[in-house]
Amino acid sequence: MDQAAEQPRKCPGLECENDASTLQCPKCKEMGVDTFFCSQDCFKRSWAQHKTIHKSTNPLRNLFTPSIVSKVDPESGHFNPFPTYPFTGTLRPVYPLSEKREIPKSIPHPEWSQDGMPRYPYVKKNQVQILDAKGIAGMRKVCRLSREVLDVAAAAVKPGVTTDYIDKIVHEACIERNAYPSPLNYNHFPKSVCTSVNEVICHGIPDHRVLQDGDILNIDVSLYHEGFHGDLNETYYVGDKAKADPDNVRLVETTRQCLEKSIAHVKPGVKIGDFGDIIEKHAKSQNLSVVKTYCGHGINQLFHCAPNVPHYAKNKAVGKCRPGMTFTIEPMICLGTYKDKTWPDDWTAVTADGTRSAQFEHTLLVTEDGVEVLTARLPTSPGGPIDIPPASATNGAVPNGEAKA
Ligand SMILES: [Zn+2]
Ligand SMILES: [Zn+2]
Secondary structure, three states, X not given: OHHHHHOOOEOOOOOOOOEOOOEEOHHHHHOOOOOEEOOHHHHHHHHHHHHHHHOOOOOOHHHOOOOOOOOOOOOOOOEOOOOOOOOOOOOOOOEOOOOOOOOOOOOOOOOHHHHOOOOOOHHHHHOOOOOOHHHHHHHHHHHHHHHXXXXXXXXXXXXXXXXXXXXXHHHHHHHHXXXXXXXXXXXHOOOOOEEEEOOEEEOOOOOOOEOOOOOEEEEEEEEEEOOEEEEEEEEEEOHHHHHHOHHHHHXXXXXXXXXXXXXXXXXXXXXXXXXXXXXXXXXXXXXXXEOOOOOXXXXXXXXXXXXXXXXXXXXXXXXXXXXXXXXXXXXXXXXXXXXXXXOOOOOOEEEOOOOOEEEOEEEEEEOOOOEEEOOOOOOOOOOOOOOOOOHHHOOOXXXXXXXXX
């Protein structure tokens, strides 16, 4: 952090290594963006490429990470790495990310820990696994540990802490349990947990943003322990203001109920495609929408595998529940549009209209006659449901007692 504070501003010119001078791009200035070049020559030479960032309507703009970063705040050393990106809401990334956290070599690492690539054979990934008694025991254990880690992280949620601090807590809690945090370096994800604030749908990267009273925060924890992965997430209210906002509460509690209602339906013979019908029906009853881009998934020795579990209605998901299957259901529900966009960090998925989104996730085992929630809450788990305010207090059309499941 301190290092970044002392770093001089770099010239964003083409293949330019120089520090920036006080020469500013006039167009950027007009747009409220600070872009400083080293010299007039360099500015001219870079113009053809540089000018493309002025057009926020350019459909290619999301393909390239802008070469400019905002001015580093001299006190904190923080900066926004994508100052010209048309953010859909008010949330901004707060960089630099903290240094990569290490996992002791004594803890078994998954395939991607070194090069970021989950090298799963195609067939294995696309075939639904039925676990034997040993596999089921392995899943029970890692899921219980995953729940413990989520609870430790959730207990630290309050206004004033950063999501990077939540990451540190998750990372250390995993090590204490002899587990590897599955997200770390998975497809090059830089941190040990996903933290998704307000309009972030999922895959938020922990950074130096400080949680505010009134925020909602999803913490998505995944552990790798003795050859198996566990995966769960919950959305938490940050401070009393968050619980006092009727739309926040309608969103978060309805999402929680969507997961509960779909889980209640899990038993052998039930179609995987049915869960989306249940989830969307309930979401719509509260005037909320369902994200389509991200789905639940099989999970076992593989972090993500078959079956694919969509959360929206009338989906074409393949297959039925069979005893010994383990998979997640993890609905993402939004106040406004269900459509998503991805930040130039290639991870952070946000709502296209910048309104809030919530998510809950469990890892489930299909039993002979129903379901076992492997990541179930413990009596000590922080968070948990609160009452939804009456319809008159929210924008949601809530015609009857449906609100409280
Ligand atoms: Zn998850
Ligand atoms: Zn998941």
